[in-house]
Structure formats: C-alpha cells, structure tokens
Amino acid sequence: MRPRRGGGGAVILAPLVWLVAFVLAPVAIVAKISLSESALAQPPYRPVFAWTTDLDAWRAVLGGLRLDAFATLLGDPLYLRAGLASLAMAAVATGLLALLGYPLALALARAPRRSRPILVALVLVPFWTSLLIRTYAWIAILKPDGLLNAALLHLGLVARPLAILDTDAAVLIGLVYAYLPFMVLPLYAVLVDRDDDLLDAARDLGASPLGAFWTVTAPLSLPGLAAGALLCFIPITGEFVIPDLLGGAGTPMLGRVVWSEFFANRDWPVAAALSLVATLVLIGPILLVRAVADRRPGRVA
Amino acid sequence: MPFRRRPAPVTAPEPGPLIRFEDVSLRYGPVAAVDRVSLAVGDGEFFCLLGPSGCGKTSLLRMLAGFEEPDGGRVVLDGRDLRGVPPHRRPLNMMFQSYALFPHLSVAENVAYGLRRLGLPRAERVERVAAMLRLVRLDQHGTRRPDALSGGQRQRAALARALARAPRVLLLDEPLAALDRRLRSETGRELKALQEAVGTTFVMVTHDQEEAMALADRVGIMEAGRLVQVGTPRVLYERPASRFVAGFLGDVNLAEGRYAASPGGWSAMATRLRTAPLSCPPSESVPAGAAACLAVRPERVRVLAPDAPRTENELAGIVAAATFLGAATRLVVRMADGRDWSVLVPAGAQPVAASGPVRLAVPPEAIAVLPP
C-alpha cells in the first residue's frame, strides 16, 4: 500500500547509538554533576548518587540532591552578568553583521555570473583557515603597539595609542570578522535566486530603483537574513576563543566563565550547572533554527 | 538480432494473458488513485494506458513495477501473484520518464548495470552490452556520460538499459514526453519497430492520444482512477463507449437526444438538430427510449453542394468561420440546436463559402450513440 522503503533499520542504528552515547549521555551526566557537591578531589566533585535501578536508593538520592551549584549561580551576580553580557554581545554583533553582511551579499549576488564562484570562494577561504590564527592576527593589529595604532599615530589622528585590545570593541571586531561568512552566505543564497522580472515589474509599476529594492528584494531576502542571524547569534553567545583572546577582564562571556570555573576554579558542579543554564537559554533560538531548517526542504518540494 | 523469444516453458504452458490486474485499487488517504481496475495484457502485445494527468495510469504502471503495492486486488504476471515481490525480483524492466540514467556511469556501464546484478560472466556481459548498443544505434557512444548525449540518444540509452535483461515486460512511462516535437514521431516509429523486432510485451503510459493511437496494439483509457474502455485504437475512435472517451480521442461533435431502438435496420435518434429523427446504428450501451448523446467525428460530416439531391440524415447549418489547415479546411458550423460543430472538408473537395447557410449530411454508420 505505501511506497516501498529503501534501506533497513540498520542505517539509522549506528548514528543513533553514537548520538545517544556522546550527546544524550553527556548531557545527562552534566545534569547529574550539577546536582552534586564540589570537593577537593579528583574528580573534584562528590557524586550524590550512583546510577542504579534500586528504588530505595533513588528515594534516598532525591532527599540528598544538592542545589548548591544553582544557588551559587543565583547568589553571585557574576554569573547573571556573564549571561546578559553574552546575549547583549551576541545581539550587537549579529546586528553589525547584518549591516555589513547585507551589502556584501548583495554585491556578490549581482556580480557577473562567471566571477561569482571565485568571489564566493574569496569569502569562504578565510573561514576555512584557523579561527585561532585569524584572531591572533587581530591581536597584532589592535594591540597598543600594533599596526592600527601605528597607522593612526603616523597619520596624526590620535596623540596616544588607543586601548582597543582587551575591550568589548575588540571582541566585536573579532566576532564580526569571524562570523561574516555565516551571515553573507545564507543571504547570498536567497539574493542570487532573485528574479530579474520581479524587479523589472516593480520598475514598470513606477518604483524607483531604491523603491524596487525596498519593496521587492528586501522582503524576499528576509528568510536568508533570519537564517544568517541565527547562524551567528547562537554560536556567538557561547563563543570562547574570541572573547578570551581579544576581550579584557571586563568581558565575562558565558564560554569564558564555564572555562575558568572548570579549568581554573575546578568547580565542576558550578561549571555543569552554568552549562545547563546556558543551553536552556539558547533553546528558544535553537528551536527557531529547527523550524527554519524544517521549512527549507518543504519549500523546494 | 540479439533477441530470441524466451523458449516456451516445457511444463504446463500457461494459457491466457501474460499480465492480469484483478480488481486492483490503490488509495492515498481517502483518494482512490486506482479504483477497482481489471485488465489483461497478452504476451507480445504493445499495450498503452492513456488518460489525462492524475487519472491513475502511472500508479497502475508503478504497481506492476513493484514501486507501489495495491490496497486491494492482485497483480498477476505469468500466472504468478506479484504481491510482496520487491521491484528487484520482478522479471520486468521500466523505462523512466526522466530516463533515470545513472549520471556517474558511462552509457555502456548503464546498460551493463542490470546485467551485473544478474551475475552474468564478463565476456557474455560485454557481448550483450555491445549488442544492445548496436540495437539502439549507440555503439559509437558507449564510453560517453549520459549528460554528453542528446535527448534522443538518452532515450535510446534508457531503452537499451531496460531491454538488456530481456525482460518479460517492458514498462514505458511517457517514453517520448521529454523529446521535442520533431523527434517524437520518428522515435515513436523506431519504438514500434523495435517492439515488433524483439517481441517483448510493452506496457506504455502516455497522456498523448496521438502517440497511443500510433504505437499501441490496444489502448486502455483511464479516467479518475477507473479504466473506462479498452480496445484497439480504431474501435476506441469509431465506437467510443462514453463522451469522455469520444472527446479524449480527437475532436467530436455532440448532440443530446432520445434514442429509439428498432430491431433490424437503422435505429433512430430524436434531436433538436432537425424535426425528423436521425438514422443511427443500434447502441450497445443505451436502452431503447432512454436519453442519449449522439457523437460524430468532424471528418465524417459531409458538406453537400447547394444543388445536391436530398440525402439521408441531412442537416442544415450556418457557417460561422472557416480555417484553412492545408490538408483540409475546418468549418465552424452553427447548428439548429445552437451548438457549433466542427466539420473537416478535405482539400480538393468543392470549396465552401466562409459564411452563410450550408447543407450537411451525416452517414448513419458514422454516428455513435452514447450514454448522456
């Protein structure tokens, strides 16, 4: 009655087992450790319970659950500040990316057909090179005795070197630089599909070139803008490398805080609790991504 | 010729048709794509399923190929119920509308694909591939990729690939639809000649009535999931069983009326075309005294000279337009019941004025009486 199915259940088994073992199980363990008490030991936490099927043991466990880690999160304003700072930084960076990425994507989409693959490759190649190295390059540019300040001093635009490195501005520059391809490519994909006849029709109906852009091109490119914004916003919120190398002590983004709780303070329960909270905060945007991703193939079919 | 008919089985020769659909239905949710179809196709026949898009003809073909399983009824091939037999175990091959040539394989490798699955020894396989490519005149193109072929060549490559396994039945899904108009009739003739040469049973699906009439031994016409009439192209054209069939196979002029049977001699149809009833052949599908519909092909309507003697089944009309078509002239004639008829006047016949009254005659044997 239904169309025959190709492939057996075996195809799904291997990836399913893998994902359960290396995605689901670790998250469960994080949840478990976030409910434990920290200790000076190796590993540096005291498990509140061992995995068991014994019902009484579970009952005892429920009584002994420690919410200490979560209390720490609420009690110390550092964590709330880090969370808000991450979201704010991600929002500002995403806005800047949209402002800078749109003209670039538009220019790419309107370049001669023959040169488009090369131009797209020119946008992509920096993305394929190490993020660490690209961020490192910005240190050399932004530091007090770096190239930017040398140029500004040479031109007489500033009297003393500007302190850019180790500020939020440096982090923003680094984020925009690193995530620009993520914003440009989805936008380019929708803009390059544009139908010249639609623009001609808009012009024919009396729209100025700019009017045609606002009334036709811009609305049609909104899905690409949404996809690009989500592709940037979510990873930026959890970003570690860029704020760590370019930002100062005043930029306590979530990724850095988890990192230092874990590696420096060795407080595993707090790091785990913070991870859980960060993931929960991002679930909204993540569900949005899913909805967008699910709609994509449907539109083609 | 690389083809031999399969030797007839020594034990218990199977009498009757090669393919039987027995009361087959296929449903997508509440919609019946195929609705209780029964059909038999004989060995060596070139059978064509014809109908508008969405009529269920492709679903019927796909159930034969095994890509769909019927919800009800059964499909029998060579006396064997095909229920539960997966596509790769069915002794028939299909030529896809898109041709579905494997883009990563050369033409020769495409043709060899099915033979590899049979586990044929290499030498035999190579020989067979070469023979198939010769058969479809692609022996110079064996090493090319499908995307380097023209449309017609691709069609022939797909044909060679489907025929390479010497299937009991070749299924063709709109085999000419992807070709441009000029190539279509030529390729159609080749297809017909090939079928006659190899003797394989062909079951073809098309929406193009000219194609079906030109190629098929017999045609089955489908409408909304049902098989409405099966017959040779001539029977379907001359003796359609319904207004749908009459209208689907070319142009037809219709007139509603009441049918009066008379045993022996001509029966009669009372219409608003004229006061006296028209003589017509006895109808097989309409009971005496019932409402009926009269159908006449445009080329069967004769135009009478103004001074011709009175003729049987004579009708009066007014020419509204005349279009010169080359081999004929098409008249649009306003009839007494208010309808426009189409009348084909062959070139060389007496010219007719492009407007004004005209005398027409319909030979009784040219009339088909159909249910209303």
Place this chain on the structure above:
Amino acid sequence: MRRGRFTGFNGVALGLGLLFLWAPLALVVLYSFNESRLVTLWGGWSLRWYGALAGNAALLDAAFVSLKVALGAATLATILGTLAALALARRGRFAGRTAFSALLLAPMVMPEVVLGLSLLLLFVALGLDRGLLTVILAHATVAIPFVAAIVGARLARFDRDLERAAADLGASPAVAIGTVTLPVAAPAIAAAFLLAFTLSFDDLVIASFASGPGATTLPMRIYSSVRLGVAPDVNAAATLMITVVILGVGGSLLLARRR
C-alpha cells in the same frame, strides 16, 4: 543594467568586504617573512621564523597529532553523518524522527564549551583515559551534524527515480544505495569530509576538554604560545596552513570549472 555588472556601490562593497576579510591573513603571511620580532617594525625579508618553526619540535608534534585526530574524526563523522542523512532522507516518517533529528542537530547548536565539558565528564564517568582517542571521539561527534546537513542537502535534490531504476534493474535496496546513491552523492560526501577535517583541525575548545597528556593538538599549542605573548614562528605555521587551504579550495574550484 542590473544583470551582472560591477556597479559603483557593489564594487565598493565587494572591495571593502574582501579587504576586511583578507587583510589580517595577508598581515600574518607578511610578518612570517619579517626579520624583526616586532609587528610594527619591518626588519627586512627573512626566512628566520620558518627555521625556528622547523626547530620547534613541540609545534611539529602538535601538528602531527592534529593531522591524526582530524583524519580519524573526519572519517568517523563522514560515515556516521552520511548514514544519518540516509536515514532521514530515505525512511520517510518513522517513529521518533523528530527526536532523532533534534539529537542530530544538538552538537551543532550547543555552545562548544558546554559540549566539550559534557564530553569530558562522560569520559571521566566512563573511566576513559583522555588522549588521542577521546579527542577523535569528541571531534567526530561535533562534525556529524555538519556532514549530515551537507549530504542531506544533496540527497534532498536526489532524483529518486535513479534508485527506482536500480531496483528495477535488479539491485536490492542496499546494493542500490552502494552502486547509485552514494556514488552520485560522492562530491557532497567529499565536501562533508573536508569540512569535518577542517572543523577538527581548527578546534581549540573541544580538544582542550577532551584531550589529555601526550595529545596536544596544534590549536592547543598555538593558543598557549599566543597567550604567552608574541610568537613569530606561529606566523610561519599559520602561513603554511593558509597556503594549504588556498591551494585546496582553488584546486577544487578549478576542478569544478573543468567539469
């Protein structure tokens, strides 16, 4: 007028955009040839830092570790991600489809720090010694969703009649996938492998959590020397890495053109 020409605005946008993207890389390359240790000072052309790089055994070891990790992780991720894409594309609506695709998407959207931390906690809970193997397992997990997305996109455009034709010509479902589906999707699978390789070769955060003694990857080594201050031989290493990437992307572009 609009159809494919560099107009003033577009030309400026392209020029500035590409300058922004490429200038830092160009500086890294330039300063890898600088005799001076200082960024602001041009001490003349020199291969001094390439010599220093050749003598930096720790960095070379780390590069070798990264190569092994990236090969292993990309291979695993390509196999598993392709299987996942096949399952999603070919099995229609199966029970738990939504849960499966959510699980598949999770490593792509979870913050790296969180994913790294949870994998580390898993390895500790399992009593697995951290080293090369754990980094490979972690990187494969990160890359699986990316592979599944790329291969899945190709399979979504795949003409299902090709598989039906294979079945019609006598191929069982498994044979049809092996002889038709996978070969036709091969370019996408190769691209997915490359991406998985790059993700692994590039990653600092996940590796820092998942790795242990004796399995220091190149980004981990570079990170620590960058944190310590100016390290001109990192410029040399970076230049080599950039060259490899440009040659790779340029080569694949040329190949795509010739087709």
